[in-house]
Amino acid sequence: MTAEPLPGLDLDRLRAHLDAELPGLLAGPLTGELVQGGRSNLTYVVSDGRQRWVVRRPPLGHVLATAHDMGREFRVMSALAGTHVPVPRTHLLCQDDSVLGAPFYVMEHVPGTVYRTPQLTEQLTPQQRVELSWQLVDVLADLHAIDPESVGLGDFGRPQGFLERQVRRWSKQLAASRSRDIDGIEELASRLGERVPSTPRAGIVHGDYRLDNVIVGDDQRIRAVLDWEMATLGDPLTDLGLLAVYWEGFSGVEQNPIAKGVGPEYGFPTAQQLIDRYVERSGDPLADLDWYLAFGFFKIAVILEGIHYRFIHGQTVGDGFEHVGALVAPLVAQGLATLKEE
Template identity: 60%
Template sequence: MSPPGLDLARLRDYLGSAHELSAEVIAGGKSNLTYVLRDGTHTWVLRRPPLGHVLRTAHDMAREHRVISALAPTAVPVPRTVLLCADAEVIGVPFYLMEYVDGTVYRTAEQTAGLGPERARTLAYTLVDVLADLHEVDPESVGLGDFGHPAGFLERQLRRWKAQLDASRSRDLAGIDELHARLTASTPASMKSGIVHGDYRLDNVIVGADGRVAAVLDWEMATLGDPLADVGLLLVYWDGLAGLGSNAVSTAVHPGAGFPSGDALAARYAARRGADLTTLDWYIAFGYFKLAVIAEGIHYRFVAGKTVGAGFDHIGEVVEPLVAAGHSALSKED
């Protein structure tokens, strides 16, 4: 039986498989849909856009496939890509296949509660080191010199996320337009550009048996731009969500597991790259704004009945607390 969003019979014909296919939705993803696909001999991971409401410029399978393929020879651990299908006739939308990487994805604080301080520190600092490795990659050297337009990156990001918000508006949201205006009025000058993941966090990596990052996932927002945007959003996910009063958008970082603080992660990143973090609070505020827009887009699709999987029914509750946290972070910078 085909899961929502996949026609296994047509997919089997396209792949030329001699075996029946089976697929299941991987829990956790709230944007692009991810499935484990098996034919009795091989195991792959298939990525496709969400059902229904698709925001402009988002959910581009070719971009995801391209950046993962380009990073394969670098120090950044990524799954091996298998194929890209741009023909929407096969399953209704473009999709790509990549190898299945064995390991653990820590999606909840309950999963990390028992790690212990040594393993928690190893994982945390490995996570930061991989991000630093990503930002050290020369885009030209891996064929990604034209993957984005670094000049004016932050200004374009603010316009883009405001457009995404406007495309998903279905209700009044206190403070969100004011937060966008404050961010726009105080946009810092970007540091040296690099490859930006766009949604880098603990539950977007696979952790291997050695406790280190085995693969970085979910590259749908990747581009060329200001690396501190990744750092700010990572810190929002790391220790900025605990007081929001909702599990709809939560962190996998258990406070009792022995993880280092967000400040310690920022210091590690700064030491690795020689980065100036003077304006980091602006990037943290931008991370809250971006996450609020993403959550509102998911809420919009949930209300329209266009989502697959569990965990969406309370996503709308977290949007205004995220906006308030963004205002607080900007006030710290002031």
């Protein structure tokens, strides 16, 4: 790690704020590094030479309304502490832009591996890949089983009309990030809006659940679920559909900076097996799967278009963004193919 200037993180100002708000926490000057692989909020690991912490803040530019909400991430992780869903311990939330130029929070650094590349997942044995896949599904089912009221999240979202609002929200996010024409994306949004299913039950929704958003310990147990920026109350099956798209929706794509190293082509179970495991684990009936999968394709396409927008405007930090834009149209095409004509 380095004490050199980091984009979006002034270590001296961070140190002064932590000394004021959490006196005695730090033993010495801070050093830090930008964690590579993040494609939305910026994540840093900082150290005082004795301990490590993680700092999260929004991207450097083009922050969309309702996106990159530091308070939302901080609140849900704080609420889930002590449940069956493993989360890092939260330390401090700062909503004052004058400290770092944007809201941020500080949380525990959880040691372990984030499996975000084929080079990392190929180190797992075949049995470890299967067991890790089942864990991933089981943690998701545990999250969806939590009564939001019981953890102080009863007002965390509005489950009524959630799916309709989701289609509208991501359509608005798309409009705010448009820099080019994308064949079929308006048709996909329209068809999703016309066929919104009934939500069987409401629960806590992660919003971006996948293997590379969890930390796995040396014992191959999931130690922490990360990236809660899109968490809310709503239809849990949106998490399941999104996970399935991440799992197999990028199969065979070269130069893919998203969801790499998972799925049956890498020796993991199929997306259908994950879905079956979830149904068995949760006891919930599963209907309208095609809609949830198509919505997953649409949502990821819009997220990637936003990343592409920031990349072409020089507002991203990290590697691999030059390939993101090429993934959007194929995702839209798969979403349309999944949402079969009636």
